[in-house]
Amino acid sequence: KNEVEQSPQNLTAQEGEFITINCSYSVGISALHWLQQHPGGGIVSLFMLSSGKKKHGRLIATINIQEKHSSLHITASHPRDSAVYICAVDSGGGADGLTFGKGTHLIIQP
Amino acid sequence: DAGITQSPRHKVTETGTPVTLRCHQTENHRYMYWYRQDPGHGLRLIHYSYGVKDTDKGEVSDGYSVSRSKTEDFLLTLESATSSQTSVYFCAISDLAGQETQYFGPGTRLLVL
Numbered sequence: 001k002n003e004v005e006q007s008p009q010n011l012t013a014q015e016g017e018f019i020t021i022n023c024s025y026s027v028g029i030s031a032l033h034w035l036q037q038h039p040g041g042g043i044v045s046l047f048m049l050s051s052g053k054k055k056h057g058r059l060i061a062t063i064n065i066q067e068k069h070s071s072l073h074i075t076a077s078h079p080r081d082s083a084v085y086i087c088a089v090d091s092g093g094g095a096d097g098l099t100f101g102k103g104t105h106l107i108i109q110p
Numbered sequence: 111d112a113g114i115t116q117s118p119r120h121k122v123t124e125t126g127t128p129v130t131l132r133c134h135q136t137e138n139h140r141y142m143y144w145y146r147q148d149p150g151h152g153l154r155l156i157h158y159s160y161g162v163k164d165t166d167k168g169e170v171s172d173g174y175s176v177s178r179s180k181t182e183d184f185l186l187t188l189e190s191a192t193s194s195q196t197s198v199y200f201c202a203i204s205d206l207a208g209q210e211t212q213y214f215g216p217g218t219r220l221l222v223l
Contacts, residue, residue, distance in 0.1 A: 001169075004152065033211070033212070035214075041198065041216070041217050042214070042216055042217070043200060043214035043217075044214070045211045045212060045213065045214075048210070048211050086152065086153070088152075088153070097143050097145070097155035097158050097168055097202075098153075098155070098212065099152075100145075100152030100153040100154070101152050102150070102151065102152045103152065
């Protein structure tokens with residue numbers, strides 16, 4: 001069973017700061033997902049990646065397959081970025097769902 | 111947004127009663143998943159389906175059953191609800207296993223008294 005660890009668990013920062021959230025996993029994967037869960041509870045997929053780096057707006061996700069590690073970066077953070085960010089991995093490329101980290105609770109203060 | 115809905119959105123029930131949660135999609139995606147989310151845990155897979163009438167167990171399947179008689183509907187049943195099944199339940203869908211984004215429903219908050 002893949003173990004997914006996220007750090008930090010909680011993060012409070014000021015508006016405009018550069019944010020980094022880390023994710024490590026124990027077993028090789030076929031893909032890694034970053035998800036965002038807003039205070040209202042809805043879950044939205046931000047990125048799916050299996051190598052390298054992806055960028056969408058102010059969000060950047062990177063993955064190092066050899067190190068079994070991924071990072072999610074937020075540039076020029078804004079209070080609307082406040083949410084729980086969840087890392088999830090697909091270990092086998094099969095149909096049996098994802099294994100999730102416990103999430104990082106991010107608060108951006110104005 | 112992917113067309114995925116869950117019903118009911120909130121439910122309060124008593125221990126020992128049966129409960130059925132419904133996930134409905136309009137995307138014609140092959141794969142459907144039920145997860146539960148609890149404080150201190152990440153989302154955990156209960157059951158999944160890889161086609162009509164094709165289902166399998168996930169990590170925390172005890173006390174739950176599922177059915178998928180149509181592509182668009184995936185039902186989760188708690189045969190006899192227990193307080194430990196108080197949770198938020200999320201349905202998710204994807205078109206390809208493993209290499210495809212999963213889209214999540216809005217969640218169902220279930221309280222078992």
